[in-house]
Amino acid sequence: MSDIKLARIKNAEPLSLDSLPILNTREFQDAVIASVAKGARLAALFGLPARIGKAVSASMDIVTIIAVLIRGDKGVTEVAGTEVKDSYPALTGHIVQAHLFEREIAEQWGVRPEGHPWLKPIRFHKGCRPGKDVWARPENEEISPGVTDFFRVEGEEVHEVAVGPVHAGIIEPGHFRFQCHGERVFHLEISLGYQHRGVENALINGPDKRSIHYIETLAGDTTAGHALAYCQAVEALCGHKISARAEEIRAIALELERCANHTGDLGALAGDVGFLPTASYCGALRGDFLNMTALICGNRFGRNLIRPGGVIFDLDGIKTDELMARLEKTFAGVKGAAGLLWETQSVIARFEDTGRLSKKMCRQLGLVGVAARACGVPLDIRSELPAGAYTKNRPAVCTFKTGDVYARAYIRWLEIERSFHFIKDRAENLAEDGAKAGMPVNPARNNSLVVSCVEGWRGEICHVAITGDDGRFVRYKVVDPSFHNWMGLQMALRNQQISDFPLCNKSFNLSYCGHDL
């Protein structure tokens, strides 16, 4: 019953597969439950169709399920695996935050988590083990997205509102079902999968020339975040240490990405309550941050900057000066534009107490990032599991207590402020040891596992790479922060006005493709 059964590794530190504890299913469950009871959170829970011993041997009968937990208090991740066949007792009954992971395992590998209370597909694709389907769907039949049983409330005055997949704005597709009583929402269920592009399967046998492009487009607004997580993983497997300067430039890109998206979100939140000044200023200011990223690497989203071995573009003196000047100006603009929000009663009245989540609910659901910090839960990979430039410079974690739209908005502003100081500090004190990527990276360690976490702008990004005999990926698991947080949005909508949905949705601003992969 103790957590010593789990192997402990640091962020982006490789582990030989022969040191990965493979427990029996009962021990595995106990160990995971015990770890969560001590404050760990489930960062990933996934399967691969193989047995893991000293090496990985592919199998169509056995699925190894691996759990990755984050122990922020100890600065480590904990990992263990267990072998299952066609079913195993679900963890979800004990740990709510496992719920979506177990649905994913059921869909991908045809393994039934017995006792799962809401076992439905999440992405609507065929399973990866032919002949194994927990829903017994005929193999020759196409699977249609969104065609499933939805949670229903019945009663005389209860009605259902269905929205999507195509939405009214310029946003990604998803299907939403509201159970309403008049204006009041009893429950919202979100059904995704429309964006599924088969990324995880395509990463198998990598790294190859397309891998980094999958990573950069996993969630295109989080290019720097995912690219950083991927590069940390690959470099760990290759035993390659990059220069301090490259680490700093990567961190600058990550923080610019945070500033851009947070600024855009503040603008969009303002727009959703009809406060147009901040909405229009932030639209332009967000672009200024994107253009700073383009100043560094030529692309507004940071494409082609972060690569295994370092960064492709360096920041010379002239570029640094230009970056600093623009940063100061844009930050002053955001300060003014966001400042209007906190001083305008009609905005505050709409933000406060809308879409509230309790701290307890947040912990149960395993929410991460801005949404968790807004509930007063101080999660932040940059200070819990710092890697790269964050090892020496950890931006302070911002938290707020109310868990409502106001909190999620205000956290964004606080984080823009801290990121601004971080970027300024790093850019002014760049290490002098060269930045260029393209250095020969050693062949990857074979039969190893690495967990790589990054605090992206939405929250915790977790990549897990497992290599086979030839040092190539036999499994590459991606967990975007949105995967944890979609359920948070659904719960936040309970007992809200349906007209507050856009506001609540924007206060989370989750990724559809990051979830659908």
Next chain:
Amino acid sequence: MLKILAERIKQGKRTIAFPGGEPKLPDRFRGLPVIDVSRCSAGCSTCVEVCPTGALTMTGKKAVMDIGRCLFCTGCETACPNGAIKFSQDFRLAARNRNDLKFSGGGFRPAQALDKNIRRIFGKSLKLREISAGGCNACEADVNVLGTTVFDIGRFGIQFVASPRHADGILVTGPVTKNMRDAVMETYEATPQPRLVIAAGSCAISGGPYIGHKEVENGLDTLILVDLYVPGCPPHPLTILDGILRLLGKIK
């Protein structure tokens, strides 16, 4: 109220002079690739081998680039032993025909205007319905910014609307996932005729990085005819704006 006004003055005017002025792009911006085929050496196919999406092919001794597949990663530029490929600063990349995106040397032809009759209908007011069909939210984001004060697409009479019933055409981003195919077709059918179809980004043109995946359709024109292709990963907002304005004959 006074604070709002003071802030309005502080934020200043943000709309760029375009078209008309030459927009300022970052010096590391990667626009139209230019291939100097005279530098290609016989038997060399280095660029073809490094390209992640098969954007480059060899026709005889010449390298041919398909910017409908290109991710603008410059892998080819770096790898070419003869320095034959250079990504220029030219952001004007949109074309009317799929084949116009494939070229060698500097022979790229930007989009031509629609014919006069169609322009009479759409020239002064064009309403578009955006559909994300597997887009990673980068294309979507840079379509969205056209509505900000910086690009202010409304001044050209162009607007993104909430319903296909209100639209004169669709603009699609993403490779068109299998799971979005029906929704794309239904939205297209719901748009009244005559209607325009725009594919924005490498994914929507060819599948982009997802080309060949069983989960996607390899781009919009595998399903419906496309009137305007806007390459890029993602296309710069100016590339999209330039493309639409060319289509409407507002830039020649």
